[in-house]
Amino acid sequence: MTATVIVADDDAAIRTVVRQALTRAGYQVRLTETAAGLVKLVSEGRGDVVVTDVILPDANGLDTIPKLLALRPGLRVIVMSAQNTLSTAVRATEQGAFDYLPKPFDLKELTRSVAAALEGRAQTDTGEFGGDDTPLIGRSPAMQEVYRLIARVVPNDLTVMILGESGTGKELVARAIHDMGPRANRPFIALNMAAIPRELIESELFGHERGAFTGAAARASGKFEQAQGGTLFLDEIGDMPLEAQTRLLRVLQTGEFTTVGGTRTQRADVRILTATNQDLHALTQAGRFREDLYYRLNVVPLQLPPLRARIEDVAALARHFLEIAASEGLPRKQLDPLAIDALRAHAWPGNVRELENLMRRLAVLERGDTITATAVSAGIGQRTPPPAPAAESSSLGEAAAVHIARYFADFAGNLPPDGVYDRLLAEVERPLIAACLDATGGNQLKAAKLLGINRNTLRKKLTDLAVESRRV
Numbered sequence: 457m458t459a460t461v462i463v464a465d466d467d468a469a470i471r472t473v474v475r476q477a478l479t480r481a482g483y484q485v486r487l488t489e490t491a492a493g494l495v496k497l498v499s500e501g502r503g504d505v506v507v508t509d510v511i512l513p514d515a516n517g518l519d520t521i522p523k524l525l526a527l528r529p530g531l532r533v534i535v536m537s538a539q540n541t542l543s544t545a546v547r548a549t550e551q552g553a554f555d556y557l558p559k560p561f562d563l564k565e566l567t568r569s570v571a572a573a574l575e576g577r578a579q580t581d582t583g584e585f586g587g588d589d590t591p592l593i594g595r596s597p598a599m600q601e602v603y604r605l606i607a608r609v610v611p612n613d614l615t616v617m618i619l620g621e622s623g624t625g626k627e628l629v630a631r632a633i634h635d636m637g638p639r640a641n642r643p644f645i646a647l648n649m650a651a652i653p654r655e656l657i658e659s660e661l662f663g664h665e666r667g668a669f670t671g672a673a674a675r676a677s678g679k680f681e682q683a684q685g686g687t688l689f690l691d692e693i694g695d696m697p698l699e700a701q702t703r704l705l706r707v708l709q710t711g712e713f714t715t716v717g718g719t720r721t722q723r724a725d726v727r728i729l730t731a732t733n734q735d736l737h738a739l740t741q742a743g744r745f746r747e748d749l750y751y752r753l754n755v756v757p758l759q760l761p762p763l764r765a766r767i768e769d770v771a772a773l774a775r776h777f778l779e780i781a782a783s784e785g786l787p788r789k790q791l792d793p794l795a796i797d798a799l800r801a802h803a804w805p806g807n808v809r810e811l812e813n814l815m816r817r818l819a820v821l822e823r824g825d826t827i828t829a830t831a832v833s834a835g836i837g838q839r840t841p842p843p844a845p846a847a848e849s850s851s852l853g854e855a856a857a858v859h860i861a862r863y864f865a866d867f868a869g870n871l872p873p874d875g876v877y878d879r880l881l882a883e884v885e886r887p888l889i890a891a892c893l894d895a896t897g898g899n900q901l902k903a904a905k906l907l908g909i910n911r912n913t914l915r916k917k918l919t920d921l922a923v924e925s926r927r928v
């Protein structure tokens with residue numbers, strides 16, 4: 457018997473193309489424009505699969521799903537949405553949707569999804585979870601794939617391996633999976649394997665007993681214990697030493713762990729998320745990563761696209777970071793349309809982090825309310841590659857001497873205007889402060905500490921330097 461698909465959308469054009477595609481794929485199609493019409497058809501026992509838009513004239517398609525499922529438990533509902541954010545994807549799953557298709561979508565993708573729904577493949581788990589903010593910015597097709605995958609892993613405890621170049625948002629995704637899932641009100645603990653000395657990794661993870669090794673003066677809890685009931689995010693997993701890998705594998709196999717130097721086993725009720733920007737498969741071939749552990753951790757691989765593969769997201773991300781900068785008290789800036797073109801033309805080897813740092817720097821250093829294309833190009837140029845030395849000089853002092861001599865020479869025998877001291881020092885202060893803000897991710901408190909100056913002094917300098925002209 458031919459399967460029947462009910463399609464609910466108030467846009468006649470969409471109804472037509474969807475009907476054509478599904479009819480061509482061999483299905484019967486029933487169309488409706490409203491949520492009421494959809495509920496009626498399902499209550500009459502019609503339709504094997506439902507395809508619905510989120511915005512219907514009389515109700516929200518997502519809110520209608522539970523009603524449909526109450527009428528017919530097990531009915532597969534596919535949601536189409538133009539509001540393609542992570543929250544919509546997750547909410548669709550939460551309400552019991554079988555699949556979520558961000559508009560515009562490929563009709564082949566729709567027919568594939570309908571076929572999967574009829575076959576009962578890939579049923580999405582549903583569960584209770586809260587939080588509907590959207591931590592991830594970007595509506596590109598590349599990110600839609602990411603959102604669909606996140607929505608599938610949020611309600612369960614599957615081990616997810618987040619892959620992607622540095623700065624693509626791997627840690628942010630790990631947090632989103634935790635924050636939107638059932639463990640949200642339990643701890644999220646992150647540990648970066650590359651950031652701690654190798655010999656301390658095991659005790660960091662599992663804790664240690666007093667006297668377990670030289671320097672272990674007291675018992676200490678490890679990240680597994682601290683993350684109980686919550687999520688443990690293991691970043692740069694490729695850098696985990698082999699001995700720690702063996703121990704981690706044992707935890708995954710038995711669901712229990714022991715502290716370093718301890719004998720008592722403890723239950724590990726922890727969801728594990730990992731991230732890497734290395735080719736772990738190659739590491740297993742080279743014998744540096746246990747293959748059995750690799751398969752345990754790589755249950756769901758989630759690949760984050762580099763920013764250059766989602767260049768359409770650059771403008772929204774740039775505005776988002778300017779918004780954050782403004783909320784931190786930095787001057788509020790707009791982006792000139794040509795500046796957006798300049799941002800889109802860059803290849804972003806440092807991905808979203810590079811864009812974030814650039815926006816923060818421009819918010820601090822640019823005069824005026826609008827960031828121009830020239831400022832963007834100059835800002836990008838400043839970072840990659842690093843500025844060439846002013847002369848073949850080996851020290852900052854020598855480079856400065858060359859600059860200063862050139863500055864004086866520009867006045868061809870006359871003296872430059874008074875106030876040379878402040879003007880020249882401001883020129884050195886500007887890149888110095890920018891470098892410190894970059895290094896501390898824009899945290900003014902940390903930057904002030906790094907510079908060795910008071911936070912209020914830094915704030916004042918930021919204001920002064922932002923208005924100070926670049927005359928030297």
Ligand SMILES: Nc1ncnc2c1ncn2[C@@H]1O[C@H](COP(=O)(O)OP(=O)(O)OP(=O)(O)O)[C@@H](O)[C@H]1O
Nearest residue numbers: 591592593594621622623624625626627628808809
């Ligand atoms: N889609 C996004 N929306 C908003 N902010 C983002 C997005 N992706 C990344 N960011 C921001 O960019 C910065 C870098 O992201 P994150 O630290 O998650 O990257 P990563 O892939 O874990 O990097 P690394 O591999 O170097 O540790 C963070 O400040 C993060 O908040």
